[in-house]
Amino acid sequence: MSLQKHILFILLNLCFSMLYAQNPETNFEDYKKYFFEKYWELNPASATYQGVDGYAHLLPIIDPTTVQNSIDKYQSLHQLLKKHSPNTLKTSDRIDYFLLDNQIQSKIWHLKYYRAYEWNPSIYNISGQFHKILKDDLTTAEKTQAIYSKLLQVPAYYEAAKKNLQKPTVEHTDLAIQRLKGGLDFYEKDIPQLMEEYMDLKKIKGKISKKKLRNAHEAALLSVQSFVQWLENDLRPSLDNPKKKRSFRLGKDLYSKKFAFDIQSDYSAQKVYEKGMRDKALIHLEMKKITQQLWGKYFGDSLEHATLAHVKQLIDKIAEKHVKRDEFVDAIRQQIPELEAFVKEKDLIYLDPKKPLEVRATPAYMRGIAGASISAPGPFEKDRPTYYNVTPLDHYTEEEAESYLKEYNHYILQILNIHEAVPGHYTQLVYANKAPSLVKSIFGNGTMIEGWACYVERMMLEEGYGNHEPEMWLMYYKWNLREICNALIDIGVHTQKMTKKEVMNLLVKEAFQESTEAEGKWRRVTLTQVQLCSYYTGLTEIYELREAWKKVKKDKYDLKLFHTQFLGYGSAPVKHIKTMMYQDYLD
Ligand code: ZN
DSSP: OOHHHHHHHHHHHHHHHHHHTTOTTTOHHHHHHHHHHHHHHHOHHHHHHTTOTTOTTOOOOOSHHHHHHHHHHHHHHHHHHTTSOGGGSOHHHHHHHHHHHHHHHHHHHIIIIIOHHHHOGGGGOOHHHHHHHHHSSOOHHHHHHHHHHHHHHHHHHHHHHHHHOSSOOHHHHHHHHHHHHHHHHIIIIIHHHHHHHHHHOOSOTTOOOHHHHHHHHHHHHHHHHHHHHHIIIIIHHHTTSTTTOOOSOOOHHHHHHHHHHHHOOSSOHHHHHHHHHHHHHHHHHHHHHHHHHHHHHHHSSOOSSOOHHHHHHHHHHHTTOOOOGGGHHHHHHHHHHHHHHHHHHTTOSOOOTTSOOEEEEOOGGGTTSOSEEEEOOOTTOTTSOOEEEEOOSTTSOHHHHHHHHHHTOHHHHHHHHHHHTSSSHHHHHHHHHHSOOHHHHHHOOHHHHHHHHHHHHHHHHHTTTTTTOHHHHHHHHHHHHHHHHHHHHHHHHHHHOOOHHHHHHIIIIISOOOHHHHHHHHHHHHHOOSGGGHHHHHHHHHHHHHHHHHHHHGGGOOHHHHHHHHHHTOSOOHHHHHHHHHHHHHO
8 A cells, every 4th residue: 555545544544433433332443442431430440450541549439329320331331232243243343242241241240149249348458459559650649649539538438338248258358357457558658658758749730738638548547447447346256146147158050150251161160060070080090000100210119009199109209300499580581492492393383583571580569479470561551571470489498498399390390381471371462462452451261361371281292392201291180180170179169068178188189289289279269269260161172172173174284273363363262262263264
């Protein structure tokens, strides 16, 4: 296209979009714009976390009237969405349509039936929102103005919260007390410090007076403190009465609905559970075979019949091979180019050389969450680099470091890097960003994202990563069992009354986990629902799709093409990707 034609084209496009900018009923682009305007108003905290300007000063009160208002607003957003027909939209928009449809219905369901505001006091911990404002690239004046408006709303916010919390769970009440107490420091130190900086500023239009600021801060601090006291001294003791408390188990009905909204799979929770049980049995057989094969190499004598206890003993022995504690971050840094070289050599997936990944020691303010994670720029902050954060082991005692290094031993460390970085989360993200879609970056499907990272672990080993060493496969199976058991305990605890003892037994004896890790998992399963199913469900769906795709394409099947096409649809639910792949194939 010549330059002149190009400019004309842009102008025409501009006129076109100006003409239709206000037509969310007929133009899907306009609908999406309209949707987000309304959505951020309803969820200002999410807007702030996503880096959207203009919502940080809001703190909507949660009470029966505002809940009903929100339901009404979501319902009208839904009606408007239904004026569009997914079949007439282009592929990428069609997936956006399904994601929006799911998101709106999920929000309505959460407000009407899930009702966390009645039983989960930890949702009223708002210090994270204040934190985010302090960390943002705003001037002192902008930060103070946003925080001041928010502080003014705090007392009414906690008054309403107390009324809402009719029948909470013990677990979420304890969590709320712990987190809110942890956040008090912020009101006591960080905000006053910001206020001082603000008072020192000169020449600000409409400067808030010192008195107003101080009053707002004092009233807010007082109301947070009294909310914590109320939780600790009134609400928590009242939960000793079984009639007053709610079980942390979600129950079959709510769970199956939440599963449908969060996972968005063709699989039901029950089907995932059944498949998980079968896979666990198969993996145990494979692990026993490997144990028999390797026993002589590690213990000198031969083994007639391998049991799960033998498997555990062998895993412990092999785990002794690990990097030194002070070489942990460097070892990961060195491994990334090796993984990239393998992916290229085997032609598994195209890696964009212009998008390197930076391995760094986790910044101090992020530590204490996970050992390794990917920090990707948000949809509104695209130019920032992507980091692979690895927490150095310097805060551990000698014993703790050894136990951690045995967990992330020579073999598992490689699987972890495959999962987090190449060709796992990081590679998937590069592809997702190629076809930018605000809807997908905000409401991207966690099951597809985790499923992909779990799928490539297995795919890399199948393609010969690790030279088909039995040790590598044994450790992979242990890792894979964790993914499966995450789903088994989540479904078991929330829908089948699985006890803590049963959970611990499953994780320690059948999935070879340390009891500290298993304890942590138990806590997580009492506080969250469904998310733990995403790894195994996503893995299963992607693996099955690939096997089916092989049969469809016959001699034209190519692994690299499958991966490229699969990732090309962005972070969408696998069931939708599957439909699109078949449609595109038939067209
Ligand atoms: Zn992951």
